[in-house]
Amino acid sequence: MSSDRVLFAGLMSLGVAVIGGYALSQSAVLAQDAVDGPGPNLVIEVAGKAQGEVVIDLLPDVAPQHVERMVTLAGQGAYDGxxxxxxxxxFxxxxGDVQFGKGPSLGQAGMGGSDLPDLPAEFSDISFDRGVxxxxxxxxxxSANSQFFIMFAPGDFLNGKYTVVGRVVQGMDVVDEITRGEPPRSPDVMQKVSVAK
Structure with missing residues (x-):
């Protein structure tokens, strides 16, 4: 093989490698966007039997008032603990019961909200699928205020009757480990809740 052909073959290989590397890097960026979501993202550090981080991609285009409420409460530290x-x-x-959802007595957990007013419904056509x-x-x-729920499985019977505010984009394995009960004997806790853009 002549030196010209060797040089050409080498440049072609380099070009393919560069283009391939670029495509891989773009795939990585898209994959990261799929994980993080466009934001804002609610980042929940779960402690208890379930341990780890859950990231929820909030949907301000779908439910602006509800998303604003969650961002506000997270920013105030109201969801912590x-x-x-x-x-x-x-199911x-x-x-999210910031009034009665912090220990040691949880007898009224699920009955409270925040000191902010209740919100008007922002129903949409988004289906209550797993992770919604x-x-x-x-x-x-x-009457929605501060409490929210994460779906383990599809619940079509909720469609159009409850406001969808986001979807889990990271940490469904953590959600799956949350201790069952109403309330659980030893409930898992949102140790820290923050907002990432």
């Missing part, structure tokens, strides 16, 4: 007070196998894990996060409420559609 709140337990998962209602966790039903094959969902509920938390919705706002808990009482019988009134306009």
């Amino acid at each position: 709140v337990v998962f007070h209602r966790v039903i196998e094959g 969902m894990a509920q938390t 996060v919705g706002m808990a409420r009482s019988a009134s559609p306009d």
Whole structure:
């Protein structure tokens, strides 16, 4: 093989390697975006039987008032130390009671909210699939405040009746380990909740 051909073959290999490397790096960026989501992201450090980080990609285009509420409460540290007070196998894990969801007595966990007013419903056509996060409420559609739930499995019967605020993009394995019960005997806790853009 002539030196010209060797040089050409070497340059072609280098070009393919560079293009391949670029494609891989772009794939990595897209994969990271899929994990992180466009944001804002709610980052929950879970402690207890379940241990680890759960990242929820919030959906301000879908439910702007509810997302703003969650971001506000997280920014105030109101969610820190709140337990998962209602966790039903094959259904969902509920938390976010900033009024009654902090120990040691959890007798009223699930009955409270924050000191901010309740929110009007922001229903959408997003389906309650596994990993989708919705706002808990009482019988009134306009009664969501601070509590939210994460779906273990699809729950189509909730569609159009509860406000979807986001979806888990990282840490569903942690969510799956959350202790079951209403409330659990030894509930897992949102040790620290923060917001990442």
